[in-house]
Amino acid sequence: MKTILFPTDFSENANHAMQFALQLAKDFDARLHIINTYQIPYATSVPNVYNLLEALKKNSIDDLNKCVNGIKSNPDYNNLNITHDAISGDLINAIAEIESNHSIDLIVLGTKGASGIKEILIGSNAEQVVYHSKSSVLVVPNQTTEFxxxxxxxxxxxxxxxxxxxxxxxxxxxxxxxxxxxxxxxxxxxxxxxxxxxxxxxxxxxxxxxxxxxxxxxxxxxxxxxxxxxxxxxxxxxxxxxxxxxxxxxxxxxxxxxxxxxxxxxxxxxxxx
Incomplete structure (x- = not known):
């Protein structure tokens, strides 16, 4: 396994799953590519869409830098090969674009804990990624207690x-x-x-x-x-x-x-x- 893709929205669920992505990247000496997607909400009506999009991009980049710096400050992971990218658009298209240009061995996703497998996979980004992606996917519920x-x-x-x-x-x-x-x-x-x-x-x-x-x-x-x-x-x-x-x-x-x-x-x- 050479490349692990980790989409994040910086939520608690994503941060929990990130521990799995980090440990896998360390154990396999794999590149960890962290992405965050941003887009203007469909219901938004603003006079200057460009400025809003630029602001969203800046926030995404800042949050990614903060995330990666936090990882690098941990001596267990400071030697990991980590790349990151802020991507405009929805998550599914972003992953499809990455998969078309790069070889991805595994996608690691966090999801809210739920009462069953159906509730974990259906009606969420996890469902869409599992359905549309070409790569293997590891879905990590926030209730998972151990690696x-x-x-x-x-x-x-x-x-x-x-x-x-x-x-x-x-x-x-x-x-x-x-x-x-x-x-x-x-x-x-x-x-x-x-x-x-x-x-x-x-x-x-x-x-x-x-x-x-x-x-x-x-x-x-x-x-x-x-x-x-x-x-x-x-x-x-x-x-x-x-x-x-x-x-x-x-x-x-x-x-x-x-x-x-x-x-x-x-x-x-x-x-x-």
Missing amino acids: SFNNITLASDLTPVDEKKFNTFVSLCKKYQAKVTVVSIQPTNKVNKNETTNHHQLNEILSGLEHHFQMINNDDISNSLNSFVEENQSNILALISKKYSFFENIFHKSITNKLACHTKIPIFVIKEK
């Missing part, structure tokens, strides 16, 4: 995956010698004809890592996932986001049923689409 990657649950529907998209996830697992449990929760009457083949593919991807598979047949997938994460005492939940994926559909806005999967742990999203 730990040694016990990871990887939720999978055992459909074929793009092995290259797992590079960042696998490197992270190897760095922290993580134990990975691949859990597949299938509806009772669903039959996956390619289950054995796809099981073998994930087994190959995770070769060299301590890992095992857990199959659960249950129609209540969200509650089953909730129970498994808690009973397994996982400190990271990894999801695979790909087109037409069952797990992507779980988190789609149009799904009105509330997920019962309560989590205080970070969510690592492996982007496939």
Whole structure:
């Protein structure tokens, strides 16, 4: 992992997630690129928009400089390779522009703690970044109490995956010698004809890592996932986001049923689409 992107709005949630970004950058000797976006609110009507935009830009630059100076004053992080940029516009377009010009291995995002995975990912910048970005995303709830990657649950529907998209996830697992449990929760009457083949593919991807598979047949997938994460005492939940994926559909806005999967742990999203 060479480059970590960390968008911040300087909120408590972002500052909490920044500790994860900093530790990852230190452990991987990676460049940490910190960005802040600014834009004029749509409802704003002012005679001199240019002056307002310049003021917003100055505030963004000042806050970024203060943030980076604060990091550099910490002896644990003063040798990190940190770059930063104040960007005019919305966050999603800013990330898309960065991804089109640079190789980003991981995006780290902070989000407000909520009662479930759906509430963490839906209706927030995190949701938009997870959906639109090309890079893997680590979403850190503000309720996360420790930096730990040694016990990871990887939720999978055992459909074929793009092995290259797992590079960042696998490197992270190897760095922290993580134990990975691949859990597949299938509806009772669903039959996956390619289950054995796809099981073998994930087994190959995770070769060299301590890992095992857990199959659960249950129609209540969200509650089953909730129970498994808690009973397994996982400190990271990894999801695979790909087109037409069952797990992507779980988190789609149009799904009105509330997920019962309560989590205080970070969510690592492996982007496939």
